[in-house]
Amino acid sequence: MLPFMAHGHLIPFLALARQIHQTTNFTITIAATPINTAYLRSAVAADPVHSHRLRLASLPFNSSDHHLPPNTESTEAVPLSQIISLFHASAALEAPARHLAASISAAEGRPPICIISDVFHGWATRVADSIGTVNVSFTTCGGYGTAAYISVWQNLPHRKAESDEFSVPGFPNGCKFHSSQLHPFIRAADGKDPWSRFFQPQISLSLGSFGWLCNTAEEIEPLGLQILRKYIQIPVWTIGPLLPKAMLFGSKSSDSNLLGGHNGRQSGISPQKCLDWLNSKPNNSVVYISFGSQNTIGATQMMELAKGLEQSRKPFIWVIRPPIGFDPKDEFRSEWLPEGFEERKQGLLVRGWAPQVAILGHKSTGGFLSHCGWNSAMEGLSQGVAVIGWPLAAEQAYNSKLMMEEMGVCVEVARGVQSEVTAEEVKRVVELVMDESGKGGEMRRKAGEIGELIRAAMQEEEEEGKGSSLRAMDDFVSAILSAAQPPQ
Numbered sequence: 212m213l214p215f216m217a218h219g220h221l222i223p224f225l226a227l228a229r230q231i232h233q234t235t236n237f238t239i240t241i242a243a244t245p246i247n248t249a250y251l252r253s254a255v256a257a258d259p260v261h262s263h264r265l266r267l268a269s270l271p272f273n274s275s276d277h278h279l280p281p282n283t284e285s286t287e288a289v290p291l292s293q294i295i296s297l298f299h300a301s302a303a304l305e306a307p308a309r310h311l312a313a314s315i316s317a318a319e320g321r322p323p324i325c326i327i328s329d330v331f332h333g334w335a336t337r338v339a340d341s342i343g344t345v346n347v348s349f350t351t352c353g354g355y356g357t358a359a360y361i362s363v364w365q366n367l368p369h370r371k372a373e374s375d376e377f378s379v380p381g382f383p384n385g386c387k388f389h390s391s392q393l394h395p396f397i398r399a400a401d402g403k404d405p406w407s408r409f410f411q412p413q414i415s416l417s418l419g420s421f422g423w424l425c426n427t428a429e430e431i432e433p434l435g436l437q438i439l440r441k442y443i444q445i446p447v448w449t450i451g452p453l454l455p456k457a458m459l460f461g462s463k464s465s466d467s468n469l470l471g472g473h474n475g476r477q478s479g480i481s482p483q484k485c486l487d488w489l490n491s492k493p494n495n496s497v498v499y500i501s502f503g504s505q506n507t508i509g510a511t512q513m514m515e516l517a518k519g520l521e522q523s524r525k526p527f528i529w530v531i532r533p534p535i536g537f538d539p540k541d542e543f544r545s546e547w548l549p550e551g552f553e554e555r556k557q558g559l560l561v562r563g564w565a566p567q568v569a570i571l572g573h574k575s576t577g578g579f580l581s582h583c584g585w586n587s588a589m590e591g592l593s594q595g596v597a598v599i600g601w602p603l604a605a606e607q608a609y610n611s612k613l614m615m616e617e618m619g620v621c622v623e624v625a626r627g628v629q630s631e632v633t634a635e636e637v638k639r640v641v642e643l644v645m646d647e648s649g650k651g652g653e654m655r656r657k658a659g660e661i662g663e664l665i666r667a668a669m670q671e672e673e674e675e676g677k678g679s680s681l682r683a684m685d686d687f688v689s690a691i692l693s694a695a696q697p698p699q
């Protein structure tokens with residue numbers, strides 16, 4: 212496996228490896244740069260299931276060779292202005308990956324059955340060719356988001372549009388996208404800029420893969436998957452969403468069976484304190500606010516969000532980080548919030564990292580103000596939590612669009628780090644989504660239905676019928692085994 216250099220990619224690859232181990236006796240090697248390998252090692256140590264069949268291989272990489280600060284090996288470690296250099300630097304992993312693949316082939320007397328690579332590592336198709344095996348791409352997000360992301364990068368449809376609204380090739384004509392749903396990098400892209408020069412060739416190479424694994428379930432986004440299959444024209448196996456088992460099959464309760472799964476990160480609050488606090492609140496009354504593992508918002512936006520929350524009077528748990536322009540590792544300063552905000556104790560502020568799975572799995576949590584990262588979206592919906600969307604980067608705006616238009620479980624409050632956010636709008640949307648008798652209750656009901664579909668798709672018990680995502684995994688395994696070279 213060749214995951215991209217971001218924690219949000221490494222962890223789903225690890226989850227995929229674990230899922231493959233549930234039904235096969237394959238030995239899986241995950242290859243990443245030295246610091247990312249150490250990160251994976253700590254995540255495996257925290258949850259060592261099947262670790263004897265999991266190998267971690269370190270690919271030599273020196274960030275200083277690529278005009279990056281020393282020891283920069285993931286998107287989390289690099290300032291926004293330098294992320295593009297990290298993307299371009301990631302292509303330098305091709306040579307060591309080729310070397311590793313050749314040495315595994317030599318040691319085993321046959322090539323690996325398959326190389327599963329990140330969509331951003333399109334060069335992996337060449338590595339697979341070089342050792343005579345197949346390559347399968349894995350997108351850590353859903354079908355709708357993958358289709359939109361690929362098509363927008365390949366076609367840059369907004370460049371040809373006469374207004375802010377545009378159609379995306381592959382999507383139905385009536386399904387309009389808006390330029391505010393594009394990250395500023397894509398909005399400005401013209402095919403010749405550094406972003407296009409990275410994404411366009413890597414995505415095109417990935418489209419030459421033998422097939423595609425998608426971290427989603429067939430039933431939760433039929434339209435997105437139909438669009439994706441028609442657009443990419445190679446087999447798509449929907450093997451997810453890969454969520455912690457306790458989250459899917461434990462009860463939505465106040466207990467502490469969901470306290471694990473921190474992915475090796477230090478929580479900014481004692482998880483038990485979080486649960487005790489949640490236990491003191493009524494069902495579906497709490498708004499959980501998080502912008503994922505690496506994003507944050509602007510300083511003015513942060514202030515308005517805080518004021519809007521106060522005006523709504525709803526209890527909340529907010530994972531806070533310094534606003535844009537400050538070092539994410541800086542101490543959080545109270546001046547970034549209204550005076551006395553924390554002391555008024557309307558909600559809990561969690562610095563840096565929260566036990567998200569446990570919070571979303573608690574019966575008191577009813578709304579999730581989220582950046583709409585795919586893992587967060589799936590975690591929230593699996594627990595029947597309604598979403599207040601604030602997409603920031605990557606394919607998040609497409610996930611938000613899917614949740615608003617196809618699933619009916621999301622209302623957006625803002626987009627991006629530049630949009631104007633007012634306390635009044637925050638208050639309005641929070642009240643709307645938390646109102647059990649109106650739209651909010653309906654959104655939670657629909658989210659609960661999606662949660663049931665997710666559980667059914669991931670169902671393992673044979674007597675109740677294997678879920679569609681487990682059947683897709685079987686199909687994937689059969690397909691790569693039939694394509695595999697016999698041993699020499």
Ligand code: UDP
Pocket residue numbers: 218219220472473501502503504505506530563564565566567568583584585586587588590
């Ligand atoms: N997460 C967490 N605590 C936090 C922030 C994030 O446990 O304070 C986890 C969250 O549960 C999810 C992942 O980090 O599994 C974030 O992934 P997502 O795809 O939502 O967003 P990304 O971080 O890749 O933007």
